[in-house]
Amino acid sequence: MSDWISACDLSAIEQEGALRFDHNGRTYAIYRSATDEVFCSDGLCTHEAVHLADGLVMDYEIECPKHSGAFDIRTGDALRLPACKNLRMHDARVEDGKVMVRLR
Amino acid sequence: MDDLQYGKRDKRGYWTPNEPAGVAPIWSFPPQVMKIIKWLPQYFFPYDVLWVLSALAWWNWILPDVEVMKTLAWGWILKLFVVNLVAVFVFFGVYEWRLYIKRAQGTRFKYNAKFPSEHPSEAFWFKSQNADSILRIIFHAMPIWTAIEVGILYAYANGYVPWISFADHPWYLLGLALVMPIIHETHFYLIHRLIHTPFLYKHVHSVHHNSVNPSPYSSLSMHPVELLLYLGMALWHLVIPSNPILALYQLHRAGFGAIPGHIGFDKIEMGDKSGLPTHAYIHYLHHRYFEVNYGDGLVPFDKWFGTFHDGSKEGDALMNARYAKRKAQMNGTQG
Numbered sequence: 001m002s003d004w005i006s007a008c009d010l011s012a013i014e015q016e017g018a019l020r021f022d023h024n025g026r027t028y029a030i031y032r033s034a035t036d037e038v039f040c041s042d043g044l045c046t047h048e049a050v051h052l053a054d055g056l057v058m059d060y061e062i063e064c065p066k067h068s069g070a071f072d073i074r075t076g077d078a079l080r081l082p083a084c085k086n087l088r089m090h091d092a093r094v095e096d097g098k099v100m101v102r103l104r
Numbered sequence: 105m106d107d108l109q110y111g112k113r114d115k116r117g118y119w120t121p122n123e124p125a126g127v128a129p130i131w132s133f134p135p136q137v138m139k140i141i142k143w144l145p146q147y148f149f150p151y152d153v154l155w156v157l158s159a160l161a162w163w164n165w166i167l168p169d170v171e172v173m174k175t176l177a178w179g180w181i182l183k184l185f186v187v188n189l190v191a192v193f194v195f196f197g198v199y200e201w202r203l204y205i206k207r208a209q210g211t212r213f214k215y216n217a218k219f220p221s222e223h224p225s226e227a228f229w230f231k232s233q234n235a236d237s238i239l240r241i242i243f244h245a246m247p248i249w250t251a252i253e254v255g256i257l258y259a260y261a262n263g264y265v266p267w268i269s270f271a272d273h274p275w276y277l278l279g280l281a282l283v284m285p286i287i288h289e290t291h292f293y294l295i296h297r298l299i300h301t302p303f304l305y306k307h308v309h310s311v312h313h314n315s316v317n318p319s320p321y322s323s324l325s326m327h328p329v330e331l332l333l334y335l336g337m338a339l340w341h342l343v344i345p346s347n348p349i350l351a352l353y354q355l356h357r358a359g360f361g362a363i364p365g366h367i368g369f370d371k372i373e374m375g376d377k378s379g380l381p382t383h384a385y386i387h388y389l390h391h392r393y394f395e396v397n398y399g400d401g402l403v404p405f406d407k408w409f410g411t412f413h414d415g416s417k418e419g420d421a422l423m424n425a426r427y428a429k430r431k432a433q434m435n436g437t438q439g
Contacts, residue, residue, distance in 0.1 A: 050226065058115055066227050068316045068392065081394045081427060082313075084434040 004091075004100045010036070011097065018062060018073075020053035023103065029053040030092060030099055031062060031073040039073045040092035040101045046078065046085035105373050107212040117217030118392075121370055124414035125385045125397075127404040146383070151361055152285065158191075158360065159352035173261035176254065185250040188359075192241060192324070195360055199320040199367055200234075213370040213379065215388050216317040227314040236314070237321035245324040248331045249359050252338055253352070260348045268345050277347055284354055285402055288361075291337040293399040293406075299330055300398065315366070318391050323362035335359060365400065366391075389413050396423055 005023070013019045013032040020043055021028045027043035029052045045052055050066040057063075061079060063070045069083030076087035091102040107113075111121040128147075129139040166187050167173065168180045202208050204219060211217045220233040228236035259265050270277055299309040308327040315322035326334065335358050341351035365387025371379030383400075390397040396413035399405045406412035410426075413419040 056116065063116070065223075066225060066316075067313070067394075078431055078435075084427075084431050086431075086435055 004093075004102045007040070007092075007099045007101045009097055010038070010094050010099055013038075013099070016057045016059075018053040018055065018057050020051055021101070026103075027051065028090065028101070028103065029062070030101065031057055032099075033057075033060060033073070036094070038092045038094055038099050040090040040099075040103075041071070041073065041076050041087040042090075045069060045083060046087060047083045052087075105209075105212060105371075105376060105379055107371075110213070111370070113217065117211075119211075119213065119215050119217070119370070120415055121385060124416040124419070125389070125401065126414065127401040127407055127412070131404050147285065150380075151364060152357065155353050155356040155361060156281070158356045159349050162187075162352055162356075163349050167257065170261045173257045176258060181250065181254050184253065185246060188250055188253070189242065189246045192246065192360065196241075196320040196323060196363060199363060203367065203369055203372070204319055209369070209373045212373065214368055215370065215385070215392075216368065218317055220315075220317050220319050223317075225314075233315055233317075233319065234321055237319075237325035240311070240325045241321060244328045245326065245331055245335075245359075248328060249335050249355070252332075252335050253355055256338060256342060256351045256355075257348060259342055260351075265342045266345045268347050270347065270349075277350065280344065280346060281350055281353065284350065284357065287340055288337060288354065288357055289399055289402040289405075291340065292334070292358075293403070295330075295333040296398040299333065300395065304329075313391065313394065316391055317368065318366040318388065319368050320363055320366060323366040324359065334362075385415060389415055393423060395426070 007021045007023075007028075007030055008019060010032065013030060015032055015036065016034050018029050018031045021030050021040070022043075029041050029043045031039045031041070033039070041052070043051055043053060045064040045066065047064065047069050048066060050064055052062050052064060052071070055063045055065040057073065060072055060074050061070050062073050064083060067082050068080070069078065070080040071078055071083060071087050076089040078084055078086050088104065090104055093100050107119060111119050113119045129136055129143050132139070166184065172180055204221070207219075224231035225233065229239060230236065260267050268277060299305060308329045311327040312322070312325060312330060315325060324331070335355065337358050338351050338355035341348075341354060364382055365384050367382045367384045368388065369382055370385060371381055373379045386397045386401045393413060396411050396419075397406055398411060404412070410422075413423050
C-alpha cells in the first residue's frame with residue numbers, strides 16, 4: 001500500500017466534475033460530488049480504454065464519453081452496458097483544500 | 105411545439121416520451137380491432153409507399169432494358185451506383201440539414217440533447233461521427249448496396265430464378281408485397297442477434313454502435329460484413345418466387361429505410377401544433393442500451409425473448425435485472 005499523495009487542488013475540479021490524474025505511468029480519474037466529497041478510480045473505462053474524466057458526472061454516476069456506459073463513483077460499480085466490469089477504486093480525501101489520494 | 109407536453113427531459117438531457125414504445129397491435133390477443141385499425145396506416149405510410157414508388161422509379165427510369173442487364177457491363181452498373189449514392193445523400197441529407205445543420209426544431213423531441221458534431225470522439229474517423237458515417241456510406245455501403253442490386257437484376261435478367269409477372273400472378277405478388285415488412289423484420293432481428301454475439305460484435309457490429317447518439321448518416325454507417333448481411337435481405341427474392349420490382353422494394357426498404365431508427369428525434373415538427381412521428385424510439389433505445397430491442401417491434405420478437413424495452417421505468421427494471429446477472433458473471437470471473 002502506497003502513501004497518500006497530493007493529486008490536485010479541490011478547486012481544480014468542478015462540482016459534479018472529474019479530473020484526469022496521471023501518476024507513475026498510470027492514469028486515474030478523480031471525481032468531486034455536488035457536496036464536495038471526492039473519489040478516485042482507475043482512469044479508463046473497463047469497456048474500452050477511454051478516459052472517464054472526459055465523461056459527465058451527475059449525482060454519483062460517471063457516464064463514459066464513448067459509449068455511455070456508467071459507473072458509481074463511490075464504489076466503482078458498473079451501472080450500465082456496455083460497461084460490465086467494475087472500476088477499481090482508490091482512497092481519496094480532501095486536506096487543506098488539496099485532494100489527497102492513496103493509490104492501490 | 106412544447107416537447108415537455110409529450111415527454112420529460114432528465115438532468116442528463118435525455119428526453120423520454122410519455123407514451124412507452126409498443127409493438128404492433130396485430131399480435132395482441134384477444135385481438136384489439138380498434139387499435140389495429142388505428143395502427144394499420146403506419147404499416148404503409150409514409151415510408152413503405154415511398155419505397156414502392158422509389159422501386160418503380162428505379163425500374164422505369166434508372167435501370168436499362170432487361171437485355172442490357174443480362175451482361176455485367178460498367179456503363180449501367182456505374183450509373184446505378186451514382187444514382188444510388190446521390191439518392192441516399194439527398195434523402196438522408198434532407199433530415200440532416202433540417203434537424204442537425206439548420207436545427208429547425210432545436211432539441212425539441214430530441215432523445216439526446218447533445219448534437220454529435222459538438223462532441224468529437226475518438227470512436228470515429230477524424231473524431232467526427234458525420235465524417236466517419238459519410239465515408240463508410242461512400243466506400244462501404246453504396247458499393248455493397250449496388251453489388252447486391254446488380255446481382256439480383258443479373259439473375260432475373262438471365263432467368264436464373266423464376267420471374268413472376270404482375271400480369272399473370274397479381275394476387276400472389278400483392279400478398280408477397282404485403283408481407284415484405286415482416287420478412288424485413290424477421291431477417292433484421294435474426295442477423296442482429298447474430299452480430300451481437302461477442303466475436304461479431306467486437307469485430308463487426310461495434311462500428312455501427314459507435315453512434316450512441318445516432319444521426320441520419322449513422323443509418324448505414326456499418327462494417328462491410330454487417331452491410332452484406334443487412335442489405336442482403338433483398339436476396340430472399342432469389343429464393344422466394346418473386347419479381348425484380350419487389351426485390352428492389354425490399355432493398356430500398358432496407359437501405360433508404362434504415363433512416364427512421366436513426367433520426368434521433370421522436371417527432372419532426374410540422375408547424376406549431378403538429379409533428380410527424382418518426383417511430384425511432386425503439387431503435388434509439390437499442391443504440392443507447394445496446395442489448396435491448398434487437399427488432400423494431402413489427403413482430404414482437406423482443407417481447408417473446410425477453411429483450412424488449414419500452415423506455416419506461418419498468419423497462420429499465422427488466423433490463424437492469426438482466427444486466428445484474430451478466431455483471432455478476434463478468435466480475436465473478438474477474439477475480
